[in-house]
Amino acid sequence: MKRRKECVAMLLAGGEGKRLQLLTKNLAKPAVYFGGKYRIIDFPLSNCTNSGIDTVGVLTQYQPLILNSYIGIGSAWSLDRKHGGVSVLPPFQAQEGGDWYKGTADAIYQNVNFIEQYNPKYVLVLSGDHIYKMDYAKMLHFHKEKEADVTISVIEVPWEEASRFGILNTTEDLCIHTFDEKPENPQSNLASMGIYIFNWDLLKRYLTEDASNLRSSHDFGKDVLPKLLDDGKRLFAYQFDGYWKDVGTVESLWEANMDLLDDAPQFNLNDSNWRMYSVNPNQPPQYISQKATVNRALINEGCLVDGSIDHSILFFGVHVGEGSRISDSVIMPNVKIGKNVIIEKAIIGENTVIEDGAVVRAKEGQKITLIGENSHIFASVVVNN
Amino acid sequence: MEIMGVINLDNEQDFLNELTYFRCGAAVPFGGRYRLIDFVISNMTNTGFIDIAVFTRRKYRSLMDHLGKGKSWDLDTKYGGLFILPPDWNDPTDISKGDLQHFHNNLDFFHRGKAEYVLISGSQHVCGVNYQEVFDHHQKTEADITLIYKKVDILEPEHKQCQKLAVTEEGRVVEVTNEEYNNNVYMNMYLISKKLLLQLVEHGIAHGATHLFNNCITSELKNINVQAFEYKGVHCVINSVQSYYKNNLKLLNPDFYRDLFFNEQTINTKVKNEPPARYSEGSHVSNSLVGNGCIIEGTVENSILFRGVKVHKNAIVKNCIIMQRCNISENAILENVILDKEVSLTEGKRLIGNEQMPFVIPKRRVI
Numbered sequence: 001m002k003r004r005k006e007c008v009a010m011l012l013a014g015g016e017g018k019r020l021q022l023l024t025k026n027l028a029k030p031a032v033y034f035g036g037k038y039r040i041i042d043f044p045l046s047n048c049t050n051s052g053i054d055t056v057g058v059l060t061q062y063q064p065l066i067l068n069s070y071i072g073i074g075s076a077w078s079l080d081r082k083h084g085g086v087s088v089l090p091p092f093q094a095q096e097g098g099d100w101y102k103g104t105a106d107a108i109y110q111n112v113n114f115i116e117q118y119n120p121k122y123v124l125v126l127s128g129d130h131i132y133k134m135d136y137a138k139m140l141h142f143h144k145e146k147e148a149d150v151t152i153s154v155i156e157v158p159w160e161e162a163s164r165f166g167i168l169n170t171t172e173d174l175c176i177h178t179f180d181e182k183p184e185n186p187q188s189n190l191a192s193m194g195i196y197i198f199n200w201d202l203l204k205r206y207l208t209e210d211a212s213n214l215r216s217s218h219d220f221g222k223d224v225l226p227k228l229l230d231d232g233k234r235l236f237a238y239q240f241d242g243y244w245k246d247v248g249t250v251e252s253l254w255e256a257n258m259d260l261l262d263d264a265p266q267f268n269l270n271d272s273n274w275r276m277y278s279v280n281p282n283q284p285p286q287y288i289s290q291k292a293t294v295n296r297a298l299i300n301e302g303c304l305v306d307g308s309i310d311h312s313i314l315f316f317g318v319h320v321g322e323g324s325r326i327s328d329s330v331i332m333p334n335v336k337i338g339k340n341v342i343i344e345k346a347i348i349g350e351n352t353v354i355e356d357g358a359v360v361r362a363k364e365g366q367k368i369t370l371i372g373e374n375s376h377i378f379a380s381v382v383v384n385n
Numbered sequence: 386m387e388i389m390g391v392i393n394l395d396n397e398q399d400f401l402n403e404l405t406y407f408r409c410g411a412a413v414p415f416g417g418r419y420r421l422i423d424f425v426i427s428n429m430t431n432t433g434f435i436d437i438a439v440f441t442r443r444k445y446r447s448l449m450d451h452l453g454k455g456k457s458w459d460l461d462t463k464y465g466g467l468f469i470l471p472p473d474w475n476d477p478t479d480i481s482k483g484d485l486q487h488f489h490n491n492l493d494f495f496h497r498g499k500a501e502y503v504l505i506s507g508s509q510h511v512c513g514v515n516y517q518e519v520f521d522h523h524q525k526t527e528a529d530i531t532l533i534y535k536k537v538d539i540l541e542p543e544h545k546q547c548q549k550l551a552v553t554e555e556g557r558v559v560e561v562t563n564e565e566y567n568n569n570v571y572m573n574m575y576l577i578s579k580k581l582l583l584q585l586v587e588h589g590i591a592h593g594a595t596h597l598f599n600n601c602i603t604s605e606l607k608n609i610n611v612q613a614f615e616y617k618g619v620h621c622v623i624n625s626v627q628s629y630y631k632n633n634l635k636l637l638n639p640d641f642y643r644d645l646f647f648n649e650q651t652i653n654t655k656v657k658n659e660p661p662a663r664y665s666e667g668s669h670v671s672n673s674l675v676g677n678g679c680i681i682e683g684t685v686e687n688s689i690l691f692r693g694v695k696v697h698k699n700a701i702v703k704n705c706i707i708m709q710r711c712n713i714s715e716n717a718i719l720e721n722v723i724l725d726k727e728v729s730l731t732e733g734k735r736l737i738g739n740e741q742m743p744f745v746i747p748k749r750r751v752i
Contacts, residue, residue: 036661037677269660270680280656282457284646285417285689287639290672300661301418301677304639313661 003083005055005118007140007197009048010108013041013128014061014101019249022349022372027066030128032253033332033350035260035269036298036313039070040247042278043133044126045077045086050274051136053124055084057114059107061100064090076279089114103218109207115200123203125196125220131256131267132244133274134195139238143197149233150202150225152176153195155240165191166221168237176235179226190237193244196220202233243267254347254368257313257330261296281333283316291322307337321356332373349373359383388520388576389500390429390437392422395484396596397507399444400624403747404725408447411439411508413629414708414726416636416645417674417689419654420451421623422508426467427652429504430458432516436465436498440487445471457655468494483595488586495579503582505598507573510535511632512620513650514574519614523576528612530581530602532558533574535620543628544570550613558611561603572616575602581609619644630723630743633689633706637672659692667698676709683713691726700730704740722746 017029024032030041041058048056056079060067067088073079074086089111091100101107108115108125115123122143124136134153143151154168167180169188180186206224210216216223229235243266245256259265269276283302288294293308302317307324314320314331321339328345331337335348338356346360346369353375354360359382362369369383377383392411399405404413411422422439429437437460441448448469454460455467474490481489488495495503502523504516514533523531534550549567551560561571575598577585585601594600602611619641621632636642646652659678664670669684676692683700693710696702700713703720707713711724714732721738725748730736734752738744746752 263665270663270678275658276660277658280658282651282653282656284642284652285674285676286662287637287642288670288673288675289639292671294664294670295668296666297664298661299664299675309664315661 003118005084005120007053007055007122007124007136008084008115008118008120008200009044009053009056009124009126009136010111010115011041011044011048011056011058011126011128012104012107013058013067014064014107015127015129016062017129017248020253021250022370023250023253023347024063025372026063028060028062028064028128029248031063031067031070032247033315034131034247034253035257036300036315038276038278040131041067041071041128042077042276043131044128045071045074045079046275046277047132047134047136048126049077049079049277051134053136054079054081055118055120056086057089057111058086058128059101059111060088060090061107064088070279072279077277084118087114103216103223104220105207105210105216105224106218108203109211109218112204112207115204120200123198123200125198127194129248130193130244130246132193132240133242133267133271133276134240136195136197139195139240140197142238143236146174146236147234148197148236149199150228150235151197151238152225152235153193153240154190154237155193155244157189157191159186159189162186162189162191168192170237174237174239176229176237179221179229181221190239192221193240194221196225202228250347250370251367254330254345258311258328260298260313261311281316292320307339307341315350338379345369346371349375352377355379355381387500388432388434388502388504388516389495389498389579390426390434391440391503391505392425392437392508393440393484393487393505394508395440395442395487396598397509398624400626401629401745402626403745404626404629404723405444406747407444409441409444410623411441412445412448412451413623414691415511415623415629415633417676417691418657419652421511422448422452423652423654424511424513425506425508426452426455426458426460428512428514428516428650429506430460430653431650434504434516435460435462436468436494436500438468438470438491438494440484440491441469441471442487445469451655453655457653465498470494481590482593484597485586485589485594485601488582488597489590492583495583498579501579502576503579504574504576505582506575509624510572510574510620510622511645512572512616513618513645513648513652514572514616515650516576519576522614523612526556526612527610529577529609530611531576531614532561532611533572533576533614533616534569535572535616537568537570537620540566540568541628541631543622543624546624547571547622548573552613556613558606558613560606561599569613570622572620576614618648626723626743626745627741630706634687634704636674636689637687642674657692668696683715704743706743725750728752 013030017024079086169178247253286303292305296311299314300316304319306322307320310327315333317334324341332350344361350373354377460467548571550569589601662679665682678693683696688705691709697715708726712729716733718735722744
């Protein structure tokens with residue numbers, strides 16, 4: 001008799017995240033740094049741990065090296081379990097051949113065997129692109145209460161922005177009757193968060209059907225969910241109320257980082273009831289020198305600050321020399337900043353060296369300056385890409 | 386690796402008053418996120434030790450909680466690893482005394498390890514010694530025992546309590562003394578072959594010895610080749626409240642900080658899951674070490690804040706050591722104070738200690 005897991009989570013982490021430009025040159029989007037300490041994937045993984053979901057498959061595809069080594073055996077999230085735990089699932093070859101994951105639905109379909117090992121009743125599908133805290137156990141409870149076949153987590157977005165999202169139209173009791181992908185005239189402002197709970201038996205049947213459909217693009221949003229709706233299945237919208245941010249573009253990544261610097265940030269990292277776990281680099285405490293001034297900032301261990309930091313985030317191991325001024329910026333791990341450097345409204349990639357006197361700021365009208373990892377900005381150079 | 390480690394806490398006094406009421410000296414928090422024992426364990430694992438035993442007799446709850454299975458130092462291995470060995474011996478025929486009891490009753494540890502040499506150390510000397518260099522020196526000088534010492538430039542009060550070495554020009558130890566004015570401070574660390582160690586233990590027990598080093602080794606200086614290894618790196622001794630306070634604050638000297646933490650060796654400690662430290666608008670922090678999870682709205686100068694400390698608006702913290710999860714409410718003023726973990730200072734309270742004699746507030750006190 002197989003030990004049964006009630007719910008298995010499948011985390012889609014194969015995305016390239018093209019709109020993050022240089023930040024995803026060598027790593028997958030879920031591995032992008034966030035918030036002075038974390039990588040994006042820490043949030044869904046921590047949510048799983050905190051929600052009592054201990055079996056997670058992470059589907060990787062694009063540039064998986066850093067993501068794989070970061071996840072390891074899942075110890076950082078207490079997901080190193082005897083039965084279950086975290087498994088990294090890249091595309092693979094089998095006797096009858098193999099293929100890349102052709103879409104979100106295909107990625108799950110190719111891993112039916114992984115899911116079947118645990119004989120689950122429900123499958124939770126997550127994406128590795130968002131910053132949020134969510135108790136998936138509550139969503140599962142809702143799913144059971146509604147006797148749903150599928151539950152889609154939704155968030156209310158401002159009406160004027162609704163046409164940028166996949167919108168779900170529901171009856172009063174949150175039963176979904178139609179989907180509108182980026183509608184010009186939205187009838188509802190409930191946007192899909194890309195978080196789904198399926199009854200596994202049903203999903204398996206639909207995935208198998210979808211896989212043999214040559215015209216399908218094998219995507220949940222475009223193919224599988226509309227088909228389920230057409231067939232009259234019970235699809236429900238679960239309303240999420242809280243901070244939720246897509247960090248798919250350089251601007252939104254920067255904004256979400258800056259959100260953390262508000263006086264009482266909506267997204268509270270210091271909440272001991274819902275801890276955000278991550279792999280901890282072992283670094284000494286940060287040193288703020290006599291010459292430094294620090295205001296509205298998040299600073300991590302291993303930083304040495306001699307300059308002035310205003311409204312910015314410093315990841316671990318960042319050194320800031322005397323006379324340097326950093327404002328409205330995100331400085332990723334181990335960046336070394338010399339003396340009298342000015343950095344304004346920028347994201348500086350990992351391990352970059354910025355020599356004395358350099359200036360990094362955006363041109364008039366441009367929003368954010370992005371400098372890729374391992375760059376070297378020479379003395380007295382002005383960067384405003 | 387040819388060396389196994391023994392961290393012998395049996396002879397260490399609980400010298401830190403309030404800070405050691407409920408924990409042993411080795412478990413006292415130090416430097417914003419560490420505990421004293423982290424330095425010796427990290428130095429051992431950085432040199433590749435795979436078997437490390439901790440001999441402890443009292444107040445070891447906090448120590449065991451901190452060390453766990455040794456995962457933070459990669460010592461949670463299938464074979465070998467970290468062994469915390471509190472006293473649990475019930476052999477009615479056992480006649481061993483003092484710290485020799487630990488050696489006698491834990492012979493299995495020595496027999497099971499493959500290493501032929503043993504490095505025995507206390508926990509009070511904070512340093513970044515490379516035991517490989519000590520080993521090479523030991524081999525080169527064909528020593529039976531090698532004692533590690535530091536030649537200090539200026540003898541501070543805390544050095545006076547340490548044992549000193551009288552060393553010949555060739556580097557041989559001729560006497561271990563308690564002289565106040567000798568600059569060769571013995572660091573309470575020595576390297577010895579396992580074979581000789583076990584012989585000395587057996588001989589010592591048979592002759593009623595109570596202190597392995599003082600009774601069995603220093604008495605044999607004429608008969609065996611005891612060499613001195615001079616350690617030249619960063620070093621301090623923590624053996625009193627004054628030295629604890631002074632040397633914690635010494636970490637605010639960037640050179641000392643760099644030498645201790647950004648050298649080849651990394652000092653590992655038990656990892657906590659704290660977010661980055663948060664500095665609010667209007668906070669004023671200068672010349673301070675700050676741990677993760679801190680929230681600072683007030684003023685912090687020349688101080689060390691451990692993880693998760695909250696300093697509220699208009700509070701002033703000067704020349705202080707504030708341990709984990711303390712809460713300093715609005716308008717409170719602290720100067721020359723050591724707060725143990727989870728102390729809460731209510732609104733507007735003032736505590737001013739003396740530079741030479743800081744106030745120490747025990748764990749979980751509300752003031």
